[in-house]
Amino acid sequence: MREFPGAGTARVEEFSGTAHEALQERYRLGSLLGRGGFGSVFAATRLSDGAPVAIKRVPRNRVRHWGELPDGSRAPLEIVLQAKVSTGFPGVVQLLEWLELPNDIVMVMERPERCQDLHRVIRACRFVPEEVARELFRQVLEAVRHCTSCGVLHRDIKPGNIVLDLATGQAKLIDFGCGTYLQETAYTHFSGEPT
Secondary structure, eight states: OEEOTTOOOOSSTTSOHHHHHHHHTTEEEEEEEEEOSSOEEEEEEETTTOOEEEEEEEEGGGOOOEEEOTTSOEEEHHHHHHHHHOSSOTTBOOEEEEEEOSSEEEEEEEOOSSEEEHHHHHHHHSOOOHHHHHHHHHHHHHHHHHHHHTTEEOOOOSGGGEEEETTTOOEEEOOOTTOEEOOSSOOOSOOOOOO
């Protein structure tokens, strides 16, 4: 596994063989948190300290773009972009480490103890008071500003890609799978998923 600064037995069949063995040494996998166009995300607990984490599994054949990490190693572009923005800024989920396997790419990210994506929060509340909406929007704008200052364009900002820490109210931008490098010229390819 490759670790970034800050850095069990699976209850799901998606992890098997080498992935299962590598993960069970360091994590206790829990329930499925979500499934998207490119991968699946699971709740997990880091065995060394009991910290809650999220583990994203992306089939290797779904990785379309690769990039280079600061140490010169090659990695999926999603990891390269997330490593660029994982600088301790609270409005972006932090990438803790990642694992490259023959058939999968596995990313381990921070996960607030009590969290929910904004899409589910809105569906549950059916109404978000203006003061709360204004604060969430401010936090998302700060996260976007942070990403652009790091040279990263997210390209898929939507309620399902914003996680809310229910204990603190902190919003965190997640899922850089559709992201790219920020550029001065026009973008000519659509990227993102429908809401």
